[in-house]
Amino acid sequence: MDTEDHKALREAVAALGRRHGPGSDTTQLWSEAGKLGYLGVNLPEAYGGGGGGISELSIVLEELGAAGCPLLMLVVSPAICGTVISRFGTDAQKQQWLPGLADGTRLMAFGITEPDAGSNSHRITTTARRDQDTGDWLLTGRKVFISGVDIADATLIVGRTEDARTGRLKPCLFIVPRDTPGFTRRPIDMELNAAEKQFELVLDDVRLPADALVGDEDAGLLQLFAGLNPERVMTAAFAIGMGRHALAKAVEYARDRTVWNTPIGAHQAIAHPLAQAHIDIELARLMTQKAAALYDAGDDMGAGEAANMAKYAAGEACVKAVDQAVHTLGGNGLTREYGLARLITAARVARIAPVSREMILNYVSHQTLGLPKSY
Numbered sequence: 001m002d003t004e005d006h007k008a009l010r011e012a013v014a015a016l017g018r019r020h021g022p023g024s025d026t027t028q029l030w031s032e033a034g035k036l037g038y039l040g041v042n043l044p045e046a047y048g049g050g051g052g053g054i055s056e057l058s059i060v061l062e063e064l065g066a067a068g069c070p071l072l073m074l075v076v077s078p079a080i081c082g083t084v085i086s087r088f089g090t091d092a093q094k095q096q097w098l099p100g101l102a103d104g105t106r107l108m109a110f111g112i113t114e115p116d117a118g119s120n121s122h123r124i125t126t127t128a129r130r131d132q133d134t135g136d137w138l139l140t141g142r143k144v145f146i147s148g149v150d151i152a153d154a155t156l157i158v159g160r161t162e163d164a165r166t167g168r169l170k171p172c173l174f175i176v177p178r179d180t181p182g183f184t185r186r187p188i189d190m191e192l193n194a195a196e197k198q199f200e201l202v203l204d205d206v207r208l209p210a211d212a213l214v215g216d217e218d219a220g221l222l223q224l225f226a227g228l229n230p231e232r233v234m235t236a237a238f239a240i241g242m243g244r245h246a247l248a249k250a251v252e253y254a255r256d257r258t259v260w261n262t263p264i265g266a267h268q269a270i271a272h273p274l275a276q277a278h279i280d281i282e283l284a285r286l287m288t289q290k291a292a293a294l295y296d297a298g299d300d301m302g303a304g305e306a307a308n309m310a311k312y313a314a315g316e317a318c319v320k321a322v323d324q325a326v327h328t329l330g331g332n333g334l335t336r337e338y339g340l341a342r343l344i345t346a347a348r349v350a351r352i353a354p355v356s357r358e359m360i361l362n363y364v365s366h367q368t369l370g371l372p373k374s375y
Contacts, residue, residue: 001289006059013038013060017067022339024069026195033060034104039074042230043082047098053296054079054230058237058288065241066248068339072196073148075234077101080227081108081156084173088215088223093175100153108175109152110227111143111201126203128159128172137208139174143201145353149185150197153178157203158224161217171224173214182206192345225304229295231354232307236288236314239350243281243314243321246343250274250325253332264328273324280317287313305368312360315350322347 002010016036020029033039041056043049050056061074082101085093100106117123126141139159149155154177161172176183182204190198215223251274254265264270291306322343326333334341351357365371 002059006055009041009056009059010063012036013063014067017064017069020067020069022068026069026071029064029069030071030073030104033064033071034102037103039078039104040082040098040102042078043098043102044086044094047086047094048102049082049086049098050102053292054083054233055289055292055296057230058233058292061234062237062241062244062285065238066244067241068245070238070241072194072238073107073151075231075238076110076147077108077152079230079234080110083230084156084214084223084227087226088173090211092211093214097154097175107148107152109146109149109155110158110231111146111149111155111176112158112224113145114142115144124158124160124171126157126159128161128174131207135210137174137210137212139176139203139206139208141203143203145188146185146199146201148196149178149199149201150187155183155201156214156227157201170217172217173223173227174208174212175214176203176206176208176212180206180208192349193342194346222300225300228354229291229300229303229307232311233288233291233295233303235350235354236284236291236307236310239311239314239318239347240281240285240288242343242347242350243277243284243318246318246322246325246340246347247274247277247281249338249340250328253329253338270328274328277317277321277324280313281321284310284313284317305364308355308360308363311350311355312357315357318350319347 016033037050038060040048041050041052041060042054045051057079061070064070078101082098085097097106101108114124126139128137128139131138139157141159154175157174157176159172159174161170183206184202185199188198188200254270254274255263257264287306287310291303291310294306295303326340326344329338329340332338362375366373
């Protein structure tokens with residue numbers, strides 16, 4: 001359940017969302033949210049943040065989504081990149097990046113997915129090798145479906161380095177500034193109508209200084225999942241906010257729309273599916289709160305399981321809520337006036353990214369239930 005502080009944060013962010021609303025200028029909303037301190041609520045106070053955690057940041061995203069103006073880059077810039085740098089970055093990296101990530105004046109994208117390494121991050125082929133003469137890093141590889149690269153000051157790239165002892169490749173994270181030579185981007189033509197665009201990235205012997213590496217070269221998966229668990233929690237919050245927004249529109253319509261002298265919401269065929277959608281959203285919210293609390297408490301293993309479950313539950317609840325909202329409005333649900341049709345595509349994002357529902361079911365069946373691994 002929300003604490004009093006969380007309730008106050010919800011109310012304040014909801015008020016900001018209402019001032020902007022659907023179709024608002026994302027840049028202006030981002031700037032105002034940064035000035036009010038909402039973008040960096042999870043980052044350390046020493047670097048201009050709010051000193052909270054993913055619990056607080058997920059509230060910000062959920063409430064903006066419920067107001068119809070979600071900020072997708074909240075999932076990436078402060079949640080993934082800010083968390084990784086605050087936990088594992090050097091003092092210099094923290095000083096350079098965290099204050100700007102906290103107040104919204106700087107943005108960072110996150111690059112992990114590759115054409116042949118989507119769900120299977122162990123197959124990442126972007127490699128980083130040392131220049132023995134200078135100590136620089138040289139990165140080579142490709143990434144796809146990377147959000148907001150065009151507006152980000154840098155991208156946190158997941159690459160792999162060779163373990164000198166075993167010869168195996170291990171994951172490492174590098175900060176790649178936007179205009180670094182050899183680092184190019186190409187927009188991907190998406191049906192999804194979102195302010196944040198998707199890109200394919202090419203890294204062609206991108207030369208980076210030694211201090212571009214975030215954290216310990218040997219830490220491997222620990223550092224990577226420090227960013228991926230918050231990403232799942234934030235995606236759940238994104239989905240819950242969207243589902244609440246769609247449901248609110250449908251409930252309002254069902255109260256006002258009268259056929260045969262009766263509001264359509266009086267009919268159980270309309271009312272019950274909306275009630276079920278509300279229940280599913282609230283259940284998903286509880287699991288999201290649990291996942292965020294576990295992560296903020298430092299329980300990375302427990303948070304991993306809960307974050308996957310939260311993301312699954314929220315994605316399913318969001319898709320069902322949007323579908324039922326459109327169905328409730330009938331033809332009006334497909335008009336631009338009511339703004340629900342655009343959510344049909346957007347809602348599926350929560351089922352697909354950052355990990356598919358099928359891979360979450362694989363995780364739960366294998367890791368939680370102890371069944372034989374199927375992949």
